[in-house]
Amino acid sequence: MKLLERLPRESGGDYALRTIKENIISLELPPGSQISENELAAEMGLSRTPVREALIELSKVKIVDIQPQKKSTIPLIDYDMVDESRFMRSLLECAVVELDCEMATSLDLERLNENIRLQDFYLDNFYSGQLMELDNQFHGILFEIAKKSQIYGLMQNISIHFDRVRSMALSSVKNLKIVQDHKQITAAIARRDPKSARILMEEHLNRYKIDAAAIRAAYPQYFK
Amino acid sequence: MKLLERLPRESGGDYALRTIKENIISLELPPGSQISENELAAEMGLSRTPVREALIELSKVKIVDIQPQKKSTIPLIDYDMVDESRFMRSLLECAVVELDCEMATSLDLERLNENIRLQDFYLDNFYSGQLMELDNQFHGILFEIAKKSQIYGLMQNISIHFDRVRSMALSSVKNLKIVQDHKQITAAIARRDPKSARILMEEHLNRYKIDAAAIRAAYPQYFK
DNA sequence: TTGTATCCTCCGGTATACAAGTCTCGGCGC
DNA sequence: GCGCCGAGACTTGTATACCGGAGGATACAA
Numbered sequence: 001m002k003l004l005e006r007l008p009r010e011s012g013g014d015y016a017l018r019t020i021k022e023n024i025i026s027l028e029l030p031p032g033s034q035i036s037e038n039e040l041a042a043e044m045g046l047s048r049t050p051v052r053e054a055l056i057e058l059s060k061v062k063i064v065d066i067q068p069q070k071k072s073t074i075p076l077i078d079y080d081m082v083d084e085s086r087f088m089r090s091l092l093e094c095a096v097v098e099l100d101c102e103m104a105t106s107l108d109l110e111r112l113n114e115n116i117r118l119q120d121f122y123l124d125n126f127y128s129g130q131l132m133e134l135d136n137q138f139h140g141i142l143f144e145i146a147k148k149s150q151i152y153g154l155m156q157n158i159s160i161h162f163d164r165v166r167s168m169a170l171s172s173v174k175n176l177k178i179v180q181d182h183k184q185i186t187a188a189i190a191r192r193d194p195k196s197a198r199i200l201m202e203e204h205l206n207r208y209k210i211d212a213a214a215i216r217a218a219y220p221q222y223f224k
Numbered sequence: 225m226k227l228l229e230r231l232p233r234e235s236g237g238d239y240a241l242r243t244i245k246e247n248i249i250s251l252e253l254p255p256g257s258q259i260s261e262n263e264l265a266a267e268m269g270l271s272r273t274p275v276r277e278a279l280i281e282l283s284k285v286k287i288v289d290i291q292p293q294k295k296s297t298i299p300l301i302d303y304d305m306v307d308e309s310r311f312m313r314s315l316l317e318c319a320v321v322e323l324d325c326e327m328a329t330s331l332d333l334e335r336l337n338e339n340i341r342l343q344d345f346y347l348d349n350f351y352s353g354q355l356m357e358l359d360n361q362f363h364g365i366l367f368e369i370a371k372k373s374q375i376y377g378l379m380q381n382i383s384i385h386f387d388r389v390r391s392m393a394l395s396s397v398k399n400l401k402i403v404q405d406h407k408q409i410t411a412a413i414a415r416r417d418p419k420s421a422r423i424l425m426e427e428h429l430n431r432y433k434i435d436a437a438a439i440r441a442a443y444p445q446y447f448k
Numbered sequence: 449t450t451g452t453a454t455c456c457t458c459c460g461g462t463a464t465a466c467a468a469g470t471c472t473c474g475g476c477g478c
Numbered sequence: 479g480c481g482c483c484g485a486g487a488c489t490t491g492t493a494t495a496c497c498g499g500a501g502g503a504t505a506c507a508a
Binding site for chain 3: 479480481482484491495496497502503505506507508
């Protein structure tokens with residue numbers, strides 16, 4: 001497992017959650033693999049307690065499968081679940097981006113543009129991981145503008161199913177399109193055009209759908 | 225705190241979660257009150273560990289406020305949060321009820337009708353608590369029909385904010401209207417009429433909004 | 449009286465020990 | 479050889495002990 005840097009004043013439990021989640025998304029902990037509280041704790045230099053807390057939380061959204069008194073595993077990718085999470089994302093994000101068209105201040109727009117500038121930078125330099133982080137931030141900002149941060153947090157929980165597939169899909173061509181989408185969405189918000197914004201967002205989120213078959217063909221062992 | 229019956233083979237952690245959640249919704253643990261892992265553990269006859277797990281989960285949706293190294297409290301009702309949770313519910317439930325119009329089988333419709341019959345029964349006998357339970361079940365079935373159970377589970381987490389207000393609002397008059405709504409919604413699904421179904425659902429969920437001012441006036445000490 | 453420093457207590461965070469369920473594997477009886 | 483049974487080596491579930499930080503109470507000094 002790939003260890004992250006422990007943030008200052010971050011509790012062990014939070015650190016464990018962040019680390020494990022990251023490793024699941026990056027497939028460092030591959031679908032279908034067995035995990036153990038003891039092992040993870042040892043690897044991260046913690047005791048079982050905080051690790052256990054993290055696993056319990058992840059099991060709530062079915063991204064970790066705890067079988068009581070037996071074992072815990074990283075579930076195989078269940079495409080129904082991926083689809084369900086995209087359904088939810090699509091609904092919420094489209095509604096939020098419409099709200100943004102009414103609610104965004106010039107300061108908000110500046111934040112979005114700043115984020116996009118960074119995306120351009122990492123795009124040119126092929127930093128795929130950073131790009132995904134910025135992508136998440138971009139969408140997070142959209143929710144903040146609409147004052148729906150709480151929902152974003154919840155949505156992210158289930159989106160992890162989605163993200164795991166995403167991390168198999170990202171290629172530089174894709175990335176280029178994604179950044180272009182972000183630019184267009186921001187532009188639509190800037191000109192207060194909710195109809196376009198919604199349509200752009202819908203298309204944007206659908207980009208990931210198309211790959212499904214290809215990804216499944218490339219990584220059959222990861223799918224249920 | 226009001227203790228519940230412990231289900232067979234239910235883990236202590238799950239039991240604690242269920243109990244605490246129930247007591248928050250019923251206002252047995254009133255908004256603003258301080259709680260302590262030790263006290264709760266003692267009351268429920270458990271150790272701190274499972275109680276702690278429950279509190280951590282509840283704190284993720286901000287229905288318990290854990291202040292590290294200090295104390296934990298039941299937060300006052302934040303109306304923005306209630307609104308955010310209704311926003312989310314409204315979006316998801318309206319979309320789901322539309323899907324139901326396509327996807328519901330005759331068996332599904334029978335389940336809904338059976339649920340409604342029970343609602344009628346408890347309505348006549350003034351069992352408010354049971355009615356709320358059935359209300360939740362009704363909406364849960366709608367999500368199941370649309371194969372979106374996972375989303376329902378997540379949505380319920382944030383709906384606690386909503387439910388807590390609901391438990392202050394329920395009166396028999398309200399209940400009557402709610403059951404009527406359910407009947408109409410089911411009818412719309414049965415005749416495959418997504419437009420009506422959506423509108424009915426929207427109105428249904430809006431019923432709770434109207435009371436806001438009245439509730440706030442009646443229980444000012446519970447609000448932020 | 450007021451300000452301040454220190455101790456003391458309580459809380460949540462973590463580590464660890466123990467309990468209990470499940471599977472494996474090997475021995476034993478048939 | 480085949481099948482059953484039990485010990486042991488895992489697993490997760492729970493209880494408990496300890497740690498460190500935050501705040502309040504108290505006592506002393508200005």
